Amino acid sequence: MSLGIRVVSIWNTRPAVVLAALVVTLSGCAPAAEEGEDADAGTEGAVDESVVAQQEEVDAFVDDFVAAWEREDAAAASGVFTADAVAFDPVPPGRFHLTEGIDAWINDTFTQLDNIDITLSERGVQTHGDVAWFESRYVFAARPAGEEGEPFSDEGYVTMVLVKQQDGSYAMPLFHASRLPEAELQEGAAEGAQEAPPADEG
DSSP: OOOOOOOGGGTTSOHHHHHHHHHHHHHTOSOOOOSSHHHHHHHHHHHHHHHHHHHHHHHHHHHHHHHHHHTTOHHHHHHTEEEEEEEEOSSTTOEEEHHHHHHHHHHHHHHHEEEEEEEEEEEEEEEETTEEEEEEEEEEEEEESSSOOOOEEEEEEEEEEEEEOTTSOEEEEEEEEEEOOHHHHHHHHHHHHHHSOOOOOO
8 A cells, every 4th residue: 555565384484484385375275075975964054154253354454554644653653563574555765674674664654644544445354274365456535644635546456465473463574555557447437427527517
């Protein structure tokens, strides 16, 4: 966003490896078929409830993260990242690594911007074991700090990878936000103009 987003075997690896492992695990996470209809009926409900609970937990995590940005709470916004996290954002230099880099990215953004408002749509959540993956389209709106400066908005896609910690909470080792391609922005603007109601001639 111009936010300017424990599997034991991957816990101490780099975030990029976490993402790679996530893709592999999600590709094979479909439940194995049980023999007999009774077995299906006995397990399907329990699996669904567990998945729904995890997805709700991920959604709550993301909502809290967005709320921290909107109220410009630097401690809350940076506190959800793991110590070895990496964040990619449209804000230069684009890559922010480890606690020091994440803190600098967030604090600099909050110093430069006011009235931050973040809207997420087309949200998607996948979970597998202790790893979760969230994706969404975003609109990031803000105003430069101070009396001067016009409000602006930025649109794009955000992906977050979350990993369960020993205390049962999620933390984020990887955050990636990227702006919409210019062609897609222009297409959206054209569609918006076509949908706009005609002006009153009276």
